[in-house]
Amino acid sequence: AKREQAIDFFVPAANALRRVIIVGLGDAAKLQPRDVEFVGGAACAALQAAKIGEAVVAADAAELEAVAKGEAASLIASGMRLRHYAFTKYKSAKPEDARPVKSVRILNGDPQAAEDGYRKLQAVAEGVHLARDFVNEPANMLTPAEFAKRVGELRKLGVKVEVLTPREMKELKMGALLGVAQGSANEPRLVVMRWTGGAKGGAPLAFIGKGVTFDTGGISMKPATGMEDMKGDMGGAACVSGLMLALAARRAKANVVGVLALVENMPSGTAQRPGDVVTSMSGKTIAVLNTDAEGRLILADALWYVQKRFKPKFMIDLATLTGAILIALGKEHAGLFSNNDELAARLLQAGLDTGERVWRMPLAGEYDRLIDSDIADVKNIGGRNAGSITAAQFLQRFVNEVPWAHLDVAGTAMDSSRNAINQSWGSGWGVRLLNRLIADHYETKS
Numbered sequence: 001a002k003r004e005q006a007i008d009f010f011v012p013a014a015n016a017l018r019r020v021i022i023v024g025l026g027d028a029a030k031l032q033p034r035d036v037e038f039v040g041g042a043a044c045a046a047l048q049a050a051k052i053g054e055a056v057v058a059a060d061a062a063e064l065e066a067v068a069k070g071e072a073a074s075l076i077a078s079g080m081r082l083r084h085y086a087f088t089k090y091k092s093a094k095p096e097d098a099r100p101v102k103s104v105r106i107l108n109g110d111p112q113a114a115e116d117g118y119r120k121l122q123a124v125a126e127g128v129h130l131a132r133d134f135v136n137e138p139a140n141m142l143t144p145a146e147f148a149k150r151v152g153e154l155r156k157l158g159v160k161v162e163v164l165t166p167r168e169m170k171e172l173k174m175g176a177l178l179g180v181a182q183g184s185a186n187e188p189r190l191v192v193m194r195w196t197g198g199a200k201g202g203a204p205l206a207f208i209g210k211g212v213t214f215d216t217g218g219i220s221m222k223p224a225t226g227m228e229d230m231k232g233d234m235g236g237a238a239c240v241s242g243l244m245l246a247l248a249a250r251r252a253k254a255n256v257v258g259v260l261a262l263v264e265n266m267p268s269g270t271a272q273r274p275g276d277v278v279t280s281m282s283g284k285t286i287a288v289l290n291t292d293a294e295g296r297l298i299l300a301d302a303l304w305y306v307q308k309r310f311k312p313k314f315m316i317d318l319a320t321l322t323g324a325i326l327i328a329l330g331k332e333h334a335g336l337f338s339n340n341d342e343l344a345a346r347l348l349q350a351g352l353d354t355g356e357r358v359w360r361m362p363l364a365g366e367y368d369r370l371i372d373s374d375i376a377d378v379k380n381i382g383g384r385n386a387g388s389i390t391a392a393q394f395l396q397r398f399v400n401e402v403p404w405a406h407l408d409v410a411g412t413a414m415d416s417s418r419n420a421i422n423q424s425w426g427s428g429w430g431v432r433l434l435n436r437l438i439a440d441h442y443e444t445k446s
Contacts, residue, residue: 070109188263232414257312276288
C-alpha cells in the first residue's frame with residue numbers, strides 16, 4: 001500500500017469487530033516521525049468517511065525503524081487530533097458528520113511512553129487549533145480588540161499578557177502602526193505575551209506576528225474578487241498565539257516573548273493616503289506609496305519595540321505579507337529571509353522534520369536600493385519586481401544586528417494545500433515548525 005492509502009472492509013458477524021480499516025505506510029523502513037503523524041491523520045479521515053464513532057488502533061502493526069513504538073502511538077494520536085479539527089461555530093444546525101469520531105483507543109507496546117509523548121503533542125495540537133480558529137473567524141467577529149481579549153485567555157496557562165492601546169502606542173511614537181489603523185473605526189492593539197520557563201534572566205526568544213484582522217488595502221483598494229479572504233491576513237499573529245499556547249501547555253523550558261501587531265486596514269476620511277510620510281518608532285521616516293503594503297509598516301514598529309524592550313536572543317516575524325511569495329513558492333513552502341545562517345539552517349531543518357517547509361530567499365544590497373526614497377528614509381514598496389524580497393529588505397532596516405528571520409506565510413497560513421492532518425481553510429501553519437525549533441535548540445536541559 002502507498003502511504004496514507006486506506007482500505008475499509010466489513011468482517012463476519014461472529015467477530016468482535018464490525019469493520020476493519022487498514023492504513024498504508026508505504027516503505028515502513030523509510031518512515032520518519034512526521035510521516036507517522038500524517039498516517040494518523042489518514043486514519044482519522046478514514047474513520048470520519050465511514051462515520052465511525054469509536055475505534056481501536058493497532059499502532060504496532062508494522063516495524064518502524066526510525067520511530068520507537070511508544071513514539072509511533074503518540075504521533076498517530078497527534079495526527080488524528082490535528083485532522084479531527086472542524087470549524088462549525090457559525091452553523092445554526094451543527095453537522096453531526098463533521099466530526100463523527102468520538103473515542104479512539106491506541107494499542108501499543110509501551111503505553112507510558114506513548115502517554116508521555118502525546119501529552120506534549122496534544123499541547124501543540126491545541127495551539128494549532130487555536131491558530132486555525134483565529135484565521136477562520138470572520139472579521140466582524142474578530143476585531144483587533146476582540147483578538148486581544150481572546151489571547152488574554154492564555155493567562156490561565158501562566159502566560160503573562162499585556163495589551164497596549166492607541167494611547168500607549170502614541171506615547172511610544174509608533175507612527176507606522178498607527179498610520180495603518182487610522183482609517184478604521186476599530187482601534188488597534190499591540191499584545192505582548194511572555195512565557196518564562198527557562199533560566200531566570202535569560203534573553204528571550206521573540207516571535208512577532210502580523211495581525212491585520214481585515215485588509216481592504218486602504219485607499220489603495222484591493223479588487224473585490226477574493227477580498228473576503230483578507231480576514232486571514234492575521235495568519236502570522238494567529239500562529240504566534242497558537243505557539244504561546246503550545247509552549248505554556250507543555251511547560252516549555254524556554255523564555256519566549258510573543259508580540260501581536262493588531263490592526264484593521266480600512267478606507268475612510270481618516271485613512272492614510274498614498275504619498276503620506278509617517279515616522280516609525282525607530283525615528284526612521286517612511287513614504288507610504290501604497291497603503292496596501294501595510295503589513296511591513298506595523299511590523300516595523302513591532303520589531304523595533306521588541307528589540308528595544310526585551311533584548312532578545314533572536315527575532316522571528318511571521319506575516320501573510322506578499323502575494324509575490326505565492327508566485328515564487330506556491331502553497332507548499334513559506335518564504336524564509338534571514339540575516340543569520342545558523343537560525344535559517346535550524347528553521348529549514350525544523351520545516352523538514354514537521355512537514356511545514358520553508359525555502360530560503362535572498363537578501364542583498366542591490367534589492368535594498370529599490371526601496372530608497374527621495375523624500376523619506378525609506379519607501380514601503382519597491383516596484384513590481386522582487387516584491388517579497390523588497391518587503392523583507394524593508395523589515396531588515398528595523399532589525400539592526402539582532403539575529404532575525406522573516407517568514408512570509410501568505411501561501412501557507414490560509415487556503416493552503418490540504419493534507420492528511422489539515423483540511424481547514426485556516427491551516428495553523430507555523431505552530432509545529434516553531435515549537436520544533438525551540439524544542440530542538442533552545443530549551444534548557446534538565
